Amino acid sequence: MPEENHSTVTEFVLTGFPGLHPQYQGLTSAVLFLVYLLTMIGNATILFLFATDRSLHKPMYYIILNLSVCDVLFSTTTLPKIISKYWFQSGTISFTACFVQMYFIHYLALVNSFILFLMALDRYLAICHPLRYSLVFKNSTVHILSITAWIVAKAIPLMMVIRAYPLPYCASNVINHCYCDHIGITSLACTDRAAYSIPAFVLAMIVLLGHLAFIVFSYSCIIIAVLKIANVQGRLKTLSTCSGQLIIISLYYFPRCFVYLASNIGITFSTDLRIVIIMLYSLVPPMINPLIYCLRTKDMREKSLWKRFNRTIVPKTQVSAISD
Structure with missing residues (x-):
């Protein structure tokens, strides 16, 4: 059919998990809602701590702030619609809204990739070039x-x-x-999608693999620098500052690259498995990022989170002691 013909599709229907038995739809929607709720609470906590504690106004925490904003926007772009599908049987999305969602999904994914790149750069400079870090990597x-x-x-x-x-x-x-993504939408077009999907795939892989290449390089240099530290305790302490990032980077890049490559080189697996993998790497990192950075980042854990916890508990304890 020639491309000049007008589209006859006015809305799209999101299936969610096609093979999901109806009796598990309520449980699935509850799990998705819990993921969304935890993501919002966790990232709101990061934003609140950053806004109220000036000691966190450092390069690394500004990067975490950007990551939290990106995670909130991405989860809000994807989760409410699929939750409403299972709660209210509202799986339809208008033609234009689907493309708007597609734009924000791919846009926020790229922003996330840039932010992880900045995190790797921060750790590389801090560990491999500590004397230059404060001069080069300012707020x-x-x-x-x-x-x-x-x-x-x-x-x-x-x-x-x-x-x-x-x-x-x-x-x-x-x-x-x-949700609406590029592959899902263009596969429904009544035309050869290769001319449209291949350039988009190539550009996406250049950006993703470009960032991943630098991340691998930076952490290789970090490992070499750490191995030169004579004190074993010092090695472990230095590596602990990178462990959280390595978890997030692994969850973000490896499943995503696998799905992108599989979709374009002919590797086939069930639709449900593909969707589960995509949802895991899309939704799990935004949910666990705040947990990782609140618990594993010393300034955020000890100076900010614990300090505010003590402010809440201590007055109550004092009041109780006076009344006794």
């Missing part, structure tokens, strides 16, 4: 790099939407996914 430097990331990341998703939106969608309007 102003983080602000500039963060703003640049939020602006530059707009280009690729916008190009993907501009190229995909005019395609003729005249057949099925069912998207086998929990």
Whole structure:
């Protein structure tokens, strides 16, 4: 069918998990709602601590702040719609809204990748070049790099939407996914999608693998630097500052690269398994990021979170002692 033909699709239908038995839909929606709630509470805690404690106004914590904002926006873009599908049987999404969701999903994913790149850069400079760290990696430097990331990341998703939106969608309007993504939408077009999907895939992989290549390089240098530390306790202490980031990076990059490659080189597996993998790497990191950084980051754990906990508990204890 020629591309000039107008689309006959006015809305899309999100299937969520296609193979999910109806008796488990209530449980699934409850789990998704819990994930969303924990994500909001955890990241709101990060934002609150940062806003009320000036001791956290350091380069690393500004990066964590950007990550929290990105996680909140991504979860809000994806989860409410799929929760409403199972709660209110509202799985339809308008044609335009689907493309808007697609844009923000890919945009925030790229911003997230930039932020993880900045985290790796922060650890690389702090461990491998400690004397230059305070001179090179200032708050102003983080602000500039963060703003640049939020602006530059707009280009690729916008190009993907501009190229995909005019395609003729005249057949099925069912998207086998929990949200609108580029592959899910363009696979429904009544035309050869290779001309549209391949350039988008190549650009996405260049960005993702470019960031991943630097992250691998930086942590390789960090490991070499750590091995040169004579004190075993010093090695463990230095590595502990990177462990949380390594967990998040592994959850973010490896499943995502696997799914992207599998979708474009012909590796096939069940739709439900694919969706479960995508939802895990999309939703688990935003939920556990606050836990990792609150518990494993010394300033946030001891100077901020614990201090506020003591302020809440101690007065109550004092009042109780006076009354006794």
